[in-house]
Structures are given as C-alpha cells and as structure tokens.
Amino acid sequence: MSILYYGLSNSSIDNCTDVDEKVKHHYLPVCYGTIFIIGVVGNITALLVYLVKVRPWKSSTIIMVNLVVTDLLFMICLPFLTYYYSQYDSWMLGIIMCRFTRFIFHFNLYGSILFLTCLAIFRYVAVVHPMHANSIKQKRWGTLACILCWAVAVAEISPIFNQIEMKLQDNKTYCFDLASNNPEFMWPYSWVLTVVGYLVPLVVVCLCYWRIMKELKKGPHKESKKRVRARRLIVLILTCFIVCFLPFHVLRALRIYTRLTPETNCMLDRWAHAAYIISRPIAAVNVILNLLLYTLSGDCFKQAFVEMFRCDRLVSKTKDIVKVAVISKPTTKITHDQSS
Incomplete structure (x- = not known):
C-alpha cells in the first residue's frame, strides 16, 4: 500500500503514522454520504422548481439550471466513492467507472467555478452597465455562456x-x-x-464583485431588499471560491510535490496526504452552498418554491397558531392568578 501511494522512498519507514489512511476510511464515506443525501434532495427539488414554476426564464435562470444539472451529475459518482472508501480502497467496477468517477468529481468542481464566474459577469453588466441590462438578460446569452462553460470544463478535465x-x-x-x-x-x-480553472476565474469574480459593491454603495436605498440580497449573493459566491476551492488547490499541489521529492520526510508526506483528503469533501460542499445561491439569484426561485410546495398555507397556519398561543397565554395567567 505505501509503495502505491508514496513510492519506494518512503516505503521502508515503519514508524510512520497512518493518519491519512484513517482519515480516508472514516472521514470520506461520512462526508460523501451526507453530501449525497442533501445534494440529491436539494438539487432535484431545485430542478423541479425551475422547470415547473419559474417563468419567464432569463439568462441567469439558464446558468442556474445548468449549475443544478452539473451538481446532479456529481451525485452519480458519490455512492461509488462512498462505498469504495468504506471498503478500505477496494474498487470493483473496472477502469472505465474509475476514470468516470474521478472525471465527474473534477468536472463538477471546475464546471461550478465557470458557472459562478458567468453569473458574476452577468451581474456586473446588469448592475454597473444598466443600459445593457435588458440585453444581457436575454436567454440566448445564457445559453451561449453555458455551452462555452461545458466545452471549457470538458477540455480542462479530459486528460484525466x-x-x-x-x-x-x-x-x-x-x-x-x-x-x-x-x-x-x-x-x-x-x-x-x-x-486556468481556478485563479483566473477567481480574479474575474473578485473584480466583478468589487465593482458591483462600489455601485451598490451609491445613491439612496442602500438597505433595500434587492441590494441586501445582492450583497449576500456576493458573500456566498466568494465563500465558495475561498473556503471550498482554495484549500483543495493548495493542498493538492502540496500532495503532488511531496510525491515528486524522494527526500520528503515520511511524516510530512502522510500529513500532506491527510490534509488533501480532508480538502476534497470541503470542495464538494459547494453543491450544498449552491442550494442557498438559488434563493438569492433574483429569478423568483424563492416565490416559485413557496407556490409549488404550498408553503404559503403552512406559513399562514403557523402564524395563526402563534397568534392563538400569544393571545391565550396571558388569559391563562389571569385565570391562574384569580384561582390562587
């Protein structure tokens, strides 16, 4: 096992901890299983809302739907990875499925980055250049952007x-x-x-949202609902880029570097591998954060969700129950006082 994962240089060292193996076999199945359950339920629900209730579709809606489809494709590989790591690295599905699961994992990662970047660019045009807002909202621009994202993501990951x-x-x-x-x-x-797949999009996203934030600070109504929602959207997307994607890229580079250098200390090699293992589900958490993104996208998703699942009735009933409880509480207290 050590020869396969670390090379001959570290295979003879017996006093090296197996922290990475423990992390892999106990941490990955739990994380991937949890992300799978939340991701399947959330993204199928989101896709149904977009297909059935959200009208009319705009360019941002098309980008969101493609992001949902990308996340659902990622859900395909998670049960296989969960089972593989729970069985202590025992793969039984052949080389094609092995490569497919690794391909889908990275395709979701870089596809999500590209779709979020497109969303940032479209927001930038709509907010900073309002004269072009109506044009950028047309469906053909969203379709063209998504086709380009799929093509670039496939080109980036195909060597796998x-x-x-x-x-x-x-x-x-x-x-x-x-x-x-x-x-x-x-x-x-x-x-x-x-x-190409992370740093360039990160720079584009930061520049777009920096300009958007400057624009949102101008004029009156700084605390309007639309502007507050826009700021929350910016924070959420930047969180995806920094918290989810940055550790993965840094630790992947460290992991490969330790394998390239035969003189690497065994403990450093193991801990670098363990840290890289931890970063992989963190990168996949973007699937869950994307669910929050849909409610802030401004394409009536939240309203469509409420209407589709008739949450408005539930909310009204809950308010009625609360009102009854609030009204009846002091009455009960008066009765108690009188009886005493």
Missing part, C-alpha cells in the same frame, strides 16, 4: 481519462485520485488546472 490508473495489490484494486497518479504528469497538469 488517460492518466487515472488502477493498481492491484494484496488482492485489492485501487482506483487512484488525481494527485496519487503519475506525479511527473500531474505536477504541471495540476498547475494548469489551478491557474
């Missing part, structure tokens, strides 16, 4: 199909993650993914 490997050892078949494959290829390739 030729590089992801399976190895047989001790009657077990290992399906390696991206950073555990050939480090000579993965080192430059991971940097291409980091720069």
